[in-house]
Amino acid sequence: MGALNILVAVCLTYVALLFLVAFMAERAALRGRATWLRSPLVYTLSLSIYCTAWTFYGAVGNAARSGLEFLTIYIGPTLVMIGWWWGLRKLVRVGRTQRITSIADLISSRYGKSPLLAVFVTLIAVIGTTPYIALQLQSVTLSFASFAKVDPQAMQFADSEATALWVAGGLAVFTILFGTRNLDANERHHGVVMAIAVEAVVKLCALVAVGVFVVWGLGGGVSETLARIDASDIGTWQVDNGRWVAMTMLSAAAFLTLPRMFQVLVVENEDERHLRTASWAFPTYLMIMSLFVVPIAVVGLDIMPEGANPDQFVLTVPLSQGQQGLAMLSFLGGFSSATSMVIVAAIALSTMVSNHIVMPIWLRIAQGGAVISGDVRHVVLLARRLSIGGVLALGYLYYRFSGGGAALTSIGLISFSGVAQFLPALMGAIFWRGSNHTGAVAGLLIGFLIWVYSMLLPSFGPGVFLSAEVLEHGLWGLSWLKPQALFGIEGIDPVVHTVLWSMSLNAGAFVLFSIISFPQPLERLQGAQFVNVFQHSGNPQGWSGGVAQAEDLMVMAQRILGPVETQTLFQKAALEQGLVGFLPEPTPDFLQRLERELAGSVGAATAHAMVSQIMGRATVSVEDLLAVADETAQMMEYSSQLEAKSAELSRTARQLRAANEKLTKLSVQKDAFLSQISHELRTPMTSIRSFSEILRDTEELSPADLEKYADIIHQEAIRLTRLLDDLLDLSVLENGQVNLNIRQGVLQDLITHAIASTGAESSGLNIHRSGISTDILMETDLDRLAQVFINLIANAQKYCDADQPELTIQVTERDNYLIVDFIDNGSGIPAQAQDMVFEKFSRVSDRQAGGAGLGLAICREIMARLGGSIAYLPGQGGAAFRVSLPIKMKMAAQ
């Protein structure tokens, strides 16, 4: 058994432990007992994914090569964090109020919910993050190789490509398991956040342990170590001024714009107040992380042989001193840094790719756009899983092609400079109302092109993407197009060069094009909401309501959010508007809320597109325009109040009209009822009278005729009695004089009995039963409940107009209600008749099916007496009725 085998075992145990932590956190979150998950400490620790393997290994390497320059990478984020009141607080508030799911979502959402920008930002993010993921793979393989050197038996790890492949595969599996378990409307991942918080502690402990060992174990104390530092090659301050400033700015920018940092900073933020703690705790974390870097580098340079890779000092210094245990801890620290970064980066990128690239394409390809049928949640999840795999595969390929040879720091800086291109658009988004879509696109495009040309492509070395000729003399021999000396200015450090040109031209183009172009109304609107987020926490509206089909919205939302969540959302909204049932008025507020909910699953741009497909188009109301255009706050306030009042009035008027319409209908119905009831009573009466006259007046009737006439009289009398029974029943129920006969019984038996007594199955109606199948014991008036079921089944039998009629009976339990849905596959009940079906003598169709139109009215009264309710459930593809019973009527089957 070599050290390496133990290492692999420790590694696997550690991963298993992380699984456990993630799993427990997820379960605790599901049960709502996760208050400790939401502590500011966990938030602060989760930010530490900023410290990747680059920090853990690369910082020491960087310090050994160029002294204190490595500190810039931590000073930048520290400046951002201590300035939280200024920038981060606003970013987090915007992210929370707008339900932002990624940085691409934020930028596209701010600039008019533009799909083009979303796609563009996503692409830059993927390209920019790829080198970073490759860096993590490289550092893990290097650390394996460091162990392999002292354990000659284990040569299999000398094959670094195979190791990298294994690591990439393992990380993909972990990320898929925990990053895409569910589609949370807020895109929060409790399990993953908890796991990375644990990893943050591990890497801090590991680095501090190695530092303490180096300072007190090898260096001989603080003052001796300081003296040793001054005596070393990096004993004096030699940092290039340009690099010091440029890299501090770069790391500050990257801290805000790296997709994974945006994910933990903004998207996973549970509570704005956590930022308050993180503002001082995270800089402290960074300080401790970098405290021992120089001592380790100096001691490493001293005691390690010439030519040893300084990137590996954290590991090789303890190893060379025979400290296997410490080396193991240090390895776990590095492993933690690499894995946590890759996991969060893959989640963030997969969210962006699936929301902004895959879903829009899929929705376009699937004919009919937002109104096609079927649940799309599985498509979203599949897209995310595939994207995670794709992102890791790209990282692995970069690792293979870049040859895995470069120092860790230089790879990291490529990524930083790439994602820093988002900064002008991001800052403009939250601080400058005048910034617009054209400016953002222009700035991003220019910055991205300069970054690719001057940094990314040359990083592969001459001859891979750019020939040595181009690197030496510029594109097409134009000397001002030399990749690393643009515009003829030679002799700048390559990193400073790229940062200088890309950021200044990016910001310049952003400002210039914002100034000379003209924004769309939606951009102005979003601009006001983003920039003045603290003033307008109540949001201006983007929708003018009243014309949308609430039922269509429900059909669409069910596919994205799932039926249970959608029905709850709609029901709650309807309740808040003082309506019963599942269809709220499509008020601007409600549409806004629905769009946000959808945005949590598919991104703002797609959600907006889907809602507008149903609404016709997004309209910006006078109120919104006033909010945007008018700079005087009072004027704006006053007008928008007026607007709000007039909207309120027109809504009330609409509701009054609806009520009036219903009253008119009821009155018409009452007249119809009187004529109906006279007719219904008269028909049997007439035949009874005429046949009894025959019996009385005709002599010498044959016995056969006699029996026939008597039979007719009998049947008509029965029909008459049944009609009167129904009427009586209804009036008793309505007056509340009914006596309930409470007994115990099993719900499933009751349904079976109801099906049997309608004879539905022999009449060609196909009945499916789904949902809870175990016996549910209940205590209620079983006969009355059976009467409701029989009525609903009989209705499906009578009125379902499908060629092959089917009825689904689904039993579910939710929010302390037992719910039985009866859904058939016919054409359903037309919208204008839906609110009348439960009224007396209302008949939906003219099809004579023999009923007097009392059945559903009786059902409604029975359910009210039993403490439950019956409602028509729209948007299910056919006629659907929902019977709900409070759970206290049900007892768990013992």
Next chain:
Amino acid sequence: MSREQSPLFLERRSYRVHRAMDAAKLMPFLGAVLWAVPVLWSGSGENQVPTSRAILYIFLIWAALAAVTLFLTFWLDENVDSDRKEGP
């Protein structure tokens, strides 16, 4: 007397909170200025700064900035924003 003093007390408190907000906004600039000082150190010749002193300088600033930020978080209160609208 006490009836007149209590609004004064509130006024003073909201005034303090607003100055704390100003301080919080200035923090990153203070940090940037202090950390830009090393740019002035000469990298060659007689007066080179030893790395140990550079480390002490940079980390002391680090600790001080974190401490001040921690101190400010006790003062900062977002709800005071609503008071400001009423005041001058």
